[in-house]
Amino acid sequence: MDRPGAVAELRAVVTRFARDHAAGLDRWCVALSGGPDSLALAAVAATAMPTTALIVDHGLQVGSAAVAADARDHALAVGCVDAQVLSVVVGSEGGPEAAARSARYRALDQARAGAPVLLAHTLDDQAETVLLGLGRGSGARSIAGMRSHDPPWFRPLLGVRRELTHRACAELGLAPWQDPHNVDRRFTRVRLRTEVLPLLEDVLGGGVAEALARTATALREDTEALDAMADRVLDGIGDGGLAVSVLTPLPGAVRRRVIRGWLLAGGAVGLTDTQIRAVDALVIAWRGQGGVAVPGATPRTRLFAGRRDEVLMLYREPV
Template sequence: MTLHPSVAAVRVPVRAELSRLGPGDVVAVACSGGADSLALASAAVFEGHKLGLRVAGVTVDHGLQPGSAEQAERVVAQLGAIGVDETLTARVEVDIASGLGPEAAAREARYAVLEQVAVHLDARLVLLGHTLDDQAETVLLGLARGSGGRSLQGMRRGFGVFARPLLGVRRDDTVTACQVEGLGAWDDPHNHDPGYTRVRVRDRVLPVLEEELGPGVARALARTADQLREDTSLLEALADEALARAVRPDGLDVDTLAAEPAALRHRVIHRSALDAGVPASELTRAHVLEVDRLLVAWRGQRWVDLPGPRRAVRRDGQLAIEAPPAS
């Protein structure tokens, strides 16, 4: 019997990811019950068991909508029916007042509990169900916000114990794979709430781009992310070397850093500001450029105020980013 193309589209990258593990290793799959993560869990069981792996299904209940506990129970039952070796469910407290926004706060809480689960299971990998469409949405959001190369490179294929084997797979394929395999995928109401920017990008912006520019926009955006990731990786490595050359006991040597190309100077400044306690969410390119003027357009400026609060000061040939003195 010929394997359905959509089922194959999901299983092939999962097989490639799991082939790095050895018999007896544990792999965990984060599953919400949606088509992406459910198709991923099914593929992980099919491919993982052929490799002698133990597959655990993990469901995280964020408690953000009525009936979330019942939905978590349904997902656990589905995972058991698929054939996972173990199921786990965890309810997390999402700190809505954190200032991150509900999506970011939920994501932070989810990753924290998944890391704990990985330790508990001694899992070699935790698989996440993000698809090519998620990647395209992320890149487009970064482009619209002017967030620079770090944001435009989108989601990483792997970091720490986490892996995203479906970043090259279209969402249509995960939906079809679930239908072919008889898996009843959950349609999260939040995925259709226009109050979320990502939903508007998914339901309104990308379809218009596809209609006006022709098919393939999502793949082009994901391909751009891959290319930018390679470039950014090189620039970050060069920035590491530039930072090592400029660092001094009381700051960064102005002459050494000023001699670096702008792309490296700006990365060193950005990283130094974060290391000094400037909140990443509040540090803008305007801040970085103003601090850069202390290096390359010095006119006796006293300092540059930064969020935190912190300030960048040039003194005795060195650039320091520090807390302002107590008033």
């Protein structure tokens, strides 16, 4: 039997995803960069239901407005009912990649008008995300990868390789934009894609990207189960302090998730595994030590978690 074409394969993937996660919807959006992954996704998504393309112009490259205009033309040509160019200003917090991502997601969230947004992340992107998480060493959550269904963000292509979207564009006669940032070795993800993953594939005999994606799925399932256990504990805790007597009997993995949820509810942001474990030490290795500084969202103040007798408390000090 002949192998089905790439467009047919992608259409089947998106149709199954819509059946499983988008039942009852009458429209959706697709985040379109103009590259092969998002362009192929826009083409097949538009055959499933009315699709609006949302094109973010980061303004970081010369000619970015022309690239966005071309992406808009492509979107309408492949059947999208609308295509909007969203111009953003990219800050500097967290580095260029993180800042661009934050600006992009804010713009997409504001423009989606209540509809979910399809993102064109593939299995290759998932593998790269797992490797980045491993390098950061921030625990299972950082290597659990991306969810395929994380409303309002939908990732129907997480189970397919990048080469399939490239073949689909070729079948459709589309000339996608080739982002020069995707070959710029200044970016960590580019070096993972072009150097680290090929080396791992060679050393380990292939199948590494798929294995990393499977690992992400398994870890995400475990993480979600532990999160649910922690949420049940948090549901029984009122506002204010966190009793050590509640935390002490819990398994470490659950206890640290309770601490994380409590910190986030109290105004902490961007927590790392190291910070959470330092607060955990106030419970399991208490020797009268002082409070632990954690990142907070309130300007000109520092947020601390400390222990007073048998209760963990949050307090702030001016910078």
